[in-house]
Amino acid sequence: MANLVFNITLFHYLILALILFTIGLLGVILSKNIIKALISAEFLISAVNINFVAFAFFVDSAKLTGFIFSIFTIAIGAVELAIAFAIFYLLFKEKKTVNINDYKELKG
Amino acid sequence: MNSAEILTSVIFYLCSAVIILSALLTILSKRIMYSLIFAIIVFFAVGFIFMLLNAEYNAIIQFAVYGVAIPILIAFALMFTSYKTDKSIYLAFSARLILTLISAILFVLTLFNILLISSSVVDWLFTSQSSLILNKYEMFNSISNGLYIKSFFALELIAFLVFVIIVGFSSLTLFKGKRNG
Secondary structure, three states: OHHHHHOOOHHHHHHHHHHHHHHHHHHHHHEOEHHHHHHHHHHHHHHHHHHHHHHHHHOOOOOOHHHHHHHHHHHHHHHHHHHHHHHHHHHHHHHOOOEHHHOHHHHO | OOHHHHHHHHHHHHHHHHHHHHHHHHHHOOOHHHHHHHHHHHHHHHHHHHHHOOOHHHHHHHHHHHHHHHHHHHHHHHHHOOOOOOOOOOEOOOHHHHHHHHHHHHHHHHHHHHHHHHHHHOOOOOOOOOOOOOOHHHHHHHHHHHHHHHOHHHHHHHHHHHHHHHHHHHHHHHHHHHHHO
């Protein structure tokens, strides 16, 4: 038992990423503030990055593909947030609110 | 078990606790500025997790992008949209909350079960398997080789994507401004 606690393995990192991903998912679904939902979406990307880096460290420590892909994911996450804020700001100029429930015409 | 392993585990549990608590406080905070501050703490703690995994390259990028750049973007978004504060905007307390919580618990239990099942199939899940430990120079060299040689086209694609998005957003904003004027 002490070995499982003090010997940090891939399992520990996967559990941490799973908890962070779940919290981010809850934030995206439950938040009524658009900005808070977008911040929660970044938690999802951070959880995925932890998985990438942990797998690269424990399984693929020669080629380090997970490390490289994690860098691409960080760039994509930043771009996604910028685009989301741009769209949100353009919508905000029309509606003047940050409440998700006021943007019902986006349902299609 | 040597002292380095114990120190690593202590740092890991500390960072994990900070990540989980701050992520929860991000969602549960009523003021959006507090949410942003807790989110910054989460992003920095994730960077420290990267450093524990010998990924200093990723940790520095995490600190620079998620620790500094994205919070500045979010802070500007808050400043642009905060002239009309709506105190009622918090969490969606309704049937959606209960359904989402139940779904989240099922999601966690399912993935935890999958992890436990896979631990009996693959033997590296519970053992700190690191057959090849690279030193700092080799790690940097390997990442640079992968980034600038092996994944060169992906890197160029990302750069092109960022460029297109910046130009597209600028032209979109200009177009919108002309229409409003």
